[in-house]
Each structure stands twice: as C-alpha cells, then as structure tokens.
Amino acid sequence: MMQDRFNFQTQVEHLHARYVGTGNPDTPRYVWSNHLMRDSYASHLGHHSRMVYFSAAENEPMCRLKQRFLTKMIQPCGPPPQQKDQGDF
Numbered sequence: 520m521m522q523d524r525f526n527f528q529t530q531v532e533h534l535h536a537r538y539v540g541t542g543n544p545d546t547p548r549y550v551w552s553n554h555l556m557r558d559s560y561a562s563h564l565g566h567h568s569r570m571v572y573f574s575a576a577e578n579e580p581m582c583r584l585k586q587r588f589l590t591k592m593i594q595p596c597g598p599p600p601q602q603k604d605q606g607d608f
Contacts, residue, residue, distance in 0.1 A: 553595055
C-alpha cells in the first residue's frame, strides 16, 4: 500500500515538471486561468485552419488576429489581483 502511494506521488511530480500549467490544489485561480488562456491562444496560433476560421468569422485579416492573440498572451486575464495585507496577530 505504501508503495502505491509513493508511485502515485512520483507520477504527479513528473506531471507537474513536464506540464507547467497543470497546477495543484494550492494554485490560485488567477494563475490557473492564465495558464489555461495562454494554452488556448497558443493552440489557436498553432493551427492554421483554426486561424482561417476565426478570420472568416470575425472578418479580420489573419495577420491582425495573430497580432491580437500574441498581445493577449502577455496578460490574458488582465492585471493580477492585489494581494490582501495580512495583519500580524
């Protein structure tokens, strides 16, 4: 039983090392959503047929869509939320 738990833990650590955006239970919502949006934009940019679909649907040139997606990848969910000050107790 102890071996199974150790094996599972090493698999989870390998998953987090290989795929940065997988997160863990302590990952804040803002960080997780940033990873999700960046992965989505990267996938859109990497598939030519999807970019053709977006350019036809929005009636925009593909180069303008690519530029817009690349700029959205910088801060896809807006600026980070402000940290709350935790007082000393």
